[in-house]
Amino acid sequence: xxxxxxxxxxxxxxxxxxxxxxxxxxxxxxxxxxxxxxxxxxxxxxxxxxxxxxxxxxxxxxxxxxxxxxxxxxxxxxxxxxxxxxxxxxxxxxxxxxxxxxxxxxxxxxxxxxxxxxxxxxxxxxxxxxxxxxxxxxxxxxxxxxxxxxxxxxxxxxxxxxxxxxxxxxxxxxxxxxxxxxxxxxxxxxxxxxxxxxxxxxxxxxxxxxxxxxxxxxxxxxxxxxxxxxxxxxxxxxxxxxxxxxxxxxxxxxxxxxxxxxxxxxxxxxxxxxxxxxxxxxxxxxxxxxxxxxxxxxxxxxxxxxxxxxxxxxxxxxxxxxxxxxxxxxxxxxxxxxxxxxxxxxxxxxxxxxxxxxxxxxxxxxxxxxxxxxxxxxxxxxxxxxxxxxxxxxxxxxxxxxxxxxxxxxxxxxxxxxxxxxxxxxxxxxxxxxxxxxxxxxxxxxxxxxxxxxxxxxxxxxxxxxxxxxxxxxxxxxxxxxxxxxxxxxxxxxxxxxxxxxxxxxxxxxxxxxxxxxxxxxxxxxxxxxxxxxxxxxxxxxxxxx
Amino acid sequence: xxxxxxxxxxxxxxxxxxxxxxxxxxxxxxxxxxxxxxxxxxxxxxxxxxxxxxxxxxxxxxxxxxxxxxxxxxxxxxxxxxxxxxxxxxxxxxxxxxxxxxxxxxxxxxxxxxxxxxxxxxxxxxxxxxxxxxxxxxxxxxxxxxxxxxxxxxxxxxxxxxxxxxxxxxxxxxxxxxxxxxxxxxxxxxxxxxxxxxxxxxxxxxxxxxxxxxxxxxxxxxxxxxxxxxxxxxxxxxxxxxxxxxxxxxxxxxxxxxxxxxxxxxxxxxxxxxxxxxxxxxxxxxxxxxxxxxxxxxxxxxxxxxxxxxxxxxxxxxxxxxxxxxxxxxxxxxxxxxxxxx
Numbered sequence: 001x002x003x004x005x006x007x008x009x010x011x012x013x014x015x016x017x018x019x020x021x022x023x024x025x026x027x028x029x030x031x032x033x034x035x036x037x038x039x040x041x042x043x044x045x046x047x048x049x050x051x052x053x054x055x056x057x058x059x060x061x062x063x064x065x066x067x068x069x070x071x072x073x074x075x076x077x078x079x080x081x082x083x084x085x086x087x088x089x090x091x092x093x094x095x096x097x098x099x100x101x102x103x104x105x106x107x108x109x110x111x112x113x114x115x116x117x118x119x120x121x122x123x124x125x126x127x128x129x130x131x132x133x134x135x136x137x138x139x140x141x142x143x144x145x146x147x148x149x150x151x152x153x154x155x156x157x158x159x160x161x162x163x164x165x166x167x168x169x170x171x172x173x174x175x176x177x178x179x180x181x182x183x184x185x186x187x188x189x190x191x192x193x194x195x196x197x198x199x200x201x202x203x204x205x206x207x208x209x210x211x212x213x214x215x216x217x218x219x220x221x222x223x224x225x226x227x228x229x230x231x232x233x234x235x236x237x238x239x240x241x242x243x244x245x246x247x248x249x250x251x252x253x254x255x256x257x258x259x260x261x262x263x264x265x266x267x268x269x270x271x272x273x274x275x276x277x278x279x280x281x282x283x284x285x286x287x288x289x290x291x292x293x294x295x296x297x298x299x300x301x302x303x304x305x306x307x308x309x310x311x312x313x314x315x316x317x318x319x320x321x322x323x324x325x326x327x328x329x330x331x332x333x334x335x336x337x338x339x340x341x342x343x344x345x346x347x348x349x350x351x352x353x354x355x356x357x358x359x360x361x362x363x364x365x366x367x368x369x370x371x372x373x374x375x376x377x378x379x380x381x382x383x384x385x386x387x388x389x390x391x392x393x394x395x396x397x398x399x400x401x402x403x404x405x406x407x408x409x410x411x412x413x414x415x416x417x418x419x420x421x422x423x424x425x426x427x428x429x430x431x432x433x434x435x436x437x438x439x440x441x442x443x444x445x446x447x448x449x450x451x452x453x454x455x456x457x458x459x460x461x462x463x464x465x466x467x468x469x470x471x472x473x474x475x476x477x478x479x480x481x482x483x484x485x486x487x488x489x490x491x492x493x494x495x496x497x498x499x500x501x502x503x504x505x506x507x508x509x510x511x512x513x514x515x516x517x518x519x520x521x522x523x524x525x526x527x528x529x530x531x532x533x534x535x536x537x538x539x540x541x542x543x544x545x546x
Numbered sequence: 547x548x549x550x551x552x553x554x555x556x557x558x559x560x561x562x563x564x565x566x567x568x569x570x571x572x573x574x575x576x577x578x579x580x581x582x583x584x585x586x587x588x589x590x591x592x593x594x595x596x597x598x599x600x601x602x603x604x605x606x607x608x609x610x611x612x613x614x615x616x617x618x619x620x621x622x623x624x625x626x627x628x629x630x631x632x633x634x635x636x637x638x639x640x641x642x643x644x645x646x647x648x649x650x651x652x653x654x655x656x657x658x659x660x661x662x663x664x665x666x667x668x669x670x671x672x673x674x675x676x677x678x679x680x681x682x683x684x685x686x687x688x689x690x691x692x693x694x695x696x697x698x699x700x701x702x703x704x705x706x707x708x709x710x711x712x713x714x715x716x717x718x719x720x721x722x723x724x725x726x727x728x729x730x731x732x733x734x735x736x737x738x739x740x741x742x743x744x745x746x747x748x749x750x751x752x753x754x755x756x757x758x759x760x761x762x763x764x765x766x767x768x769x770x771x772x773x774x775x776x777x778x779x780x781x782x783x784x785x786x787x788x789x790x791x792x793x794x795x796x797x798x799x800x801x802x803x804x805x806x807x808x809x810x811x812x813x814x815x816x817x818x819x820x821x822x823x824x825x826x827x828x829x830x831x832x833x834x835x836x837x838x839x840x841x842x843x844x845x846x847x848x849x850x851x852x853x854x855x856x857x858x859x860x861x862x863x864x865x866x867x868x869x870x871x872x873x874x875x876x877x878x879x880x881x882x883x884x885x886x887x888x
Binding site for chain 2: 073074077144146150152153156157158240241245246247280281282283284285286287288289311312313316319320323324327328330331334335337338339341342344345346347348349350351359362363366367370371373374376377378379380381382383385386387450451452454455456457458459460461505531535537538539540542
């Protein structure tokens with residue numbers, strides 16, 4: 001097999017970018033360049049986002065009327081399961097860390113690459129193998145357990161549970177390897193002068209995420225392995241008929257999957273810190289508070305899993321403790337939101353598309369955060385648990401939080417990644433459609449939830465019809481906004497203007513190299529002398545804290 | 547009540563006959579809460595409204611400040627304005643950490659107090675046994691011998707009821723929206739739910755833990771009746787005998803409702819988890835092993851008592867046995883009903 005063609009121009013006037021420094025398909029398939037891997041991840045996660053998004057639209061369309069319309073009960077159950085499983089395991093978890101994180105982390109640290117470039121390539125292929133398993137599961141007998149695989153349903157259903165859980169099991173290893181790589185990169189690869197207090201907040205967020213990935217994902221692997229063994233050998237660990245406990249699975253599962261919520265949202269927080277500072281030309285307000293609150297969230301996230309089990313029959317004492325700890329995780333989250341708003345104070349805010357997404361995030365994520373409070377409150381959760389209120393809440397956090405931040409980040413770093421500018425007007429139209437569509441879809445579901453509409457129903461009581469229809473129409477607007485965004489971004493690749501190295505006026509290190517960057521990122525190792533948010537527009541004479 | 551404007555009148559109190567096989571109407575306004583039909587529901591609504599007021603203020607305040615900053619500190623038309631060198635403010639950060647913490651503690655404590663009431667049944671509560679299975683609820687009253695209802699729970703007003711629940715197969719969750727209560731129903735153990743209904747009426751009961759194909763059909767009814775009528779209403783509900791003027795097919799239809807058969811078997815030809823009854827009688831079906839069976843009285847009877855004995859190809863063994871639940875007359879009526887579905 002031929003290796004990549006090396007283009008060694010002895011006297012390059014301008015060094016070619018990482019996109020063209022090597023050519024040919026093989027140069028991409030065996031690349032160890034974190035930027036190329038970032039792009040490959042980006043293409044993969046966007047593909048799965050599209051697939052799972054189409055499934056979501058199918059679900060919402062089925063729910064347009066209270067009766068069964070075009071999907072049978074079995075089909076509906078498989079579609080919501082695949083929507084959840086693909087969105088969580090193949091899109092959201094790898095979205096920011098593996099796509100944007102891979103691309104940006106070494107650039108922001110002033111490094112040539114991640115600590116273990118080959119391991120990084122391995123992570124990508126492990127992820128790809130996992131995706132193949134999930135696709136095979138879809139194409140064979142489907143999967144109808146919900147993305148949570150609760151026993152004993154998952155041990156008794158006739159669908160492809162083993163194939164699918166094997167896929168998720170393998171995806172976990174990709175997550176662990178990426179996390180490990182990032183932890184070592186942050187510890188060892190920082191440019192001279194970049195101490196822990198000078199790291200961009202995106203790096204802090206990716207670092208906290210990586211720690212959770214490394215510590216929590218093995219528990220998921222163990223849990224899924226137990227499920228596979230239970231299903232194939234019938235050892236009875238979750239089977240009450242053999243002295244096992246089906247609720248034990250839920251404890252195991254959420255011990256991973258609650259921290260995983262923060263694997264999904266923390267990187268989004270990092271993006272927002274970068275977007276808000278750069279587009280307002282302000283030093284971040286409360287750098288230490290934001291950085292340390294990421295770490296605090298990462299730590300507390302390990303001891304709140306029991307709030308998924310408030311009505312499962314777990315002991316009352318456990319319920320009370322988990323309720324208290326869940327409120328505790330709200331404090332560092334609130335601190336972050338307040339700090340972002342305070343950053344806008346006396347700034348010079350430039351409303352680029354990325355900034356629009358940043359502002360939209362403050363709205364959607366605040367709704368997501370506040371509606372977590374009644375779900376943490378024991379007595380209220382008893383009513384709202386497993387209703388559409390929960391569906392609305394976690395979509396506000398996952399979509400309103402992570403996905404909005406991700407798309408904002410994509411716009412923020414698109415010129416850096418591709419070397420092309422997209423059309424700003426098109427971008428703002430897209431953001432508006434996404435924002436309106438998203439709020440119409442999910443705001444409605446809070447009302448459905450407190451009126452008692454349970455989750456995972458393909459047919460429902462006619463009283464709920466109006467709200468379901470509003471929600472469905474919202475989902476179409478959201479889909480239109482996302483498709484529109486996809487189209488103009490792809491268009492910019494061919495017709496977009498050439499991007500300057502620093503289109504938004506950022507001062508973190510990725511803006512100090514050309515767009516798109518050269519293969520080894522920087523011509524010379526950069527030296528860091530101050531804060532990542534020390535913008536030239538800041539009025540040094542005005543006094544203030546330094 | 548203070549928040550009466552926000553709470554819709556209990557529409558379910560309307561004069562629906564207790565035998566109505568449909569589901570009771572709930573509030574149809576998106577802006578109102580559900581009917582509150584238990585002491586717990588009323589207490590919880592107060593807490594819930596407190597939460598919304600608190601969060602409303604927090605949200606409007608935060609978004610208001612954001613919107614003001616967004617407008618006030620927008621970039622000038624040309625170039626950039628000089629921006630503030632502010633990087634932190636310890637006092638401000640302490641205040642905005644302490645205020646949420648204070649309200650979180652209130653929400654936590656209030657929720658904890660109400661929760662302890664929710665999980666502590668009083669000693670004089672009446673016992674009811676609930677069994678979840680795919681995809682119906684079996685409800686049994688120890689004080690009425692042999693009484694086994696499907697998807698219908700009868701309770702007297704003002705009398706604490708204690709439900710001891712378990713599942714025959716997978717995990718279900720017993721949800722009473724009008725009482726603001728739910729509890730998972732788990733195989734291999736008992737879970738307990740208690741409540742005291744305060745308003746007569748008909749309210750829905752739903753499954754909220756995903757349990758397979760017909761999860762959406764695990765919907766039942768709670769009949770809250772005045773104390774003085776409770777004994778008679780329950781006795782009548784438990785009775786399952788053919789009336790003097792009732793045809794056998796009509797009686798069969800009542801048996802069908804009592805068994806919860808409709809969650810899997812339709813009469814309009816739609817195939818759900820089990821075969822539709824339309825045109826079923828007399829058909830020749832192929833079993834998984836390739837042998838054939840004619841759907842006659844004997845096959846139907848066997849399928850009711852031993853559902854897994856002969857499963858038609860394309861279906862899976864999901865049906866529970868009704869041996870001991872239905873007697874010969876009831877089975878005969880059911881067969882007559884199925885025969886009549888041409």
